[in-house]
Amino acid sequence: MYRWEITRAALAQRVFATIRSESYDQAAATADTLLSAGLTTLEISLTTPFALEAVTTLVREVGDDAVIGAGTVLDEVSARMAIDAGARFLLSPNLEESVLRTGHRYGIPVFPGVATPTEAVRAMELGADALTLYPATAFTPAWVGDVRAIIPQAALLPIGGITVSQAPDWVAAGAVAVGMGSALTDGDRSTVTKRLTELLDRLADSS
Numbered sequence: 001m002y003r004w005e006i007t008r009a010a011l012a013q014r015v016f017a018t019i020r021s022e023s024y025d026q027a028a029a030t031a032d033t034l035l036s037a038g039l040t041t042l043e044i045s046l047t048t049p050f051a052l053e054a055v056t057t058l059v060r061e062v063g064d065d066a067v068i069g070a071g072t073v074l075d076e077v078s079a080r081m082a083i084d085a086g087a088r089f090l091l092s093p094n095l096e097e098s099v100l101r102t103g104h105r106y107g108i109p110v111f112p113g114v115a116t117p118t119e120a121v122r123a124m125e126l127g128a129d130a131l132t133l134y135p136a137t138a139f140t141p142a143w144v145g146d147v148r149a150i151i152p153q154a155a156l157l158p159i160g161g162i163t164v165s166q167a168p169d170w171v172a173a174g175a176v177a178v179g180m181g182s183a184l185t186d187g188d189r190s191t192v193t194k195r196l197t198e199l200l201d202r203l204a205d206s207s
Contacts, residue, residue, distance in 0.1 A: 007109045007129045009040070010067040010089050011157075011177040014203040015167060016041035018071055018091075018159060018179045024050040030185050031058055035066055037193040038200070043069035043091050043179075046078055052085040059086035073110075076102050083108050091159075091179075093134045095119055100126050111157055117147055120154045130176060135160030141173035148174040164195060168202045 001009070010016065017034050019042060021027035027048050034042055035058075044051045044058070051070065058068045069089035070082035076098035079090055083106050090103045093113040100123075103110035109129035114120045115138075120131050133139060136158035144156050158170050159179030167178045184199075185192060 003104070003107055003109045003129060006067065006088050010069065010109070011041070011130065013040055013200055014171050014177045015039075015184075015199060016043065016067075016069075016177060016179055017184055018043050018045060018181050019048065019185075020045040020071075020181060021048045024048070024054055027051070027054045028057065033189055033192050034185065034196070035062060036189065037196045039184075039196060040065070041067045041069070043071040043087075043089070045071040046074075046082065047072050052081055055082065055085045055087050059088070073099055075099065079103055079110075089129075091132055091157075093132065095123050095126075097126055100128060114156075117151060120147065120151060120156075124154065130155040130157050132179075133158045133175075136170070136178075137161035141166075141169045141175075144170060144175050145173040164199050167199060168205070171203050 019027050019030050044054045055070055067088050070087035071091040073079050073082055073090040073092050079099045079102040089109045091111045092099055095112045100110045111130045111132045112123050112128050113132045113134050114123050123131055133156050155176045157177055158175050162178050162180050163183045170178050
């Protein structure tokens, strides 16, 4: 798949999960719950123990049925390791040119972190495939709308602290997707499945 095809697939549901766990087993269990509930995109934060092993296992298990990425990719070394592990996209809280360069060298989309219009434009000039707005708790959906009024080509991905009830507001304001963690995963499989189904329906109505 080309970079743009991976990006489109990764953002198709307008929501993706970010998994930051205390252990490999916990991360694997969370991913299994989400994927079984119908989510098609998630990223494993490299702050999770054995995160790269988790990425490799998930990619092998899901094949083309879901898009598995790596998060908290801060530098070129981490980027290359994540790509070698099979990550289909790289997500960062910061704007680091070497991560973009490494991802693109191997045909992998990169979503670097931005927090200002200046950073957003700089990231786009460097070829960013989408722009991570982190932490979203420091902003509002109105901020996304205001920025896109002057930079309509900015593909913003708010992530960090977004709740299920807030997610549709971000998408309605112009975010191409939202990243969610525990707000999406708390509860048993039945609860998560019901929550995710309802959220996807609401996001479809917001787009």
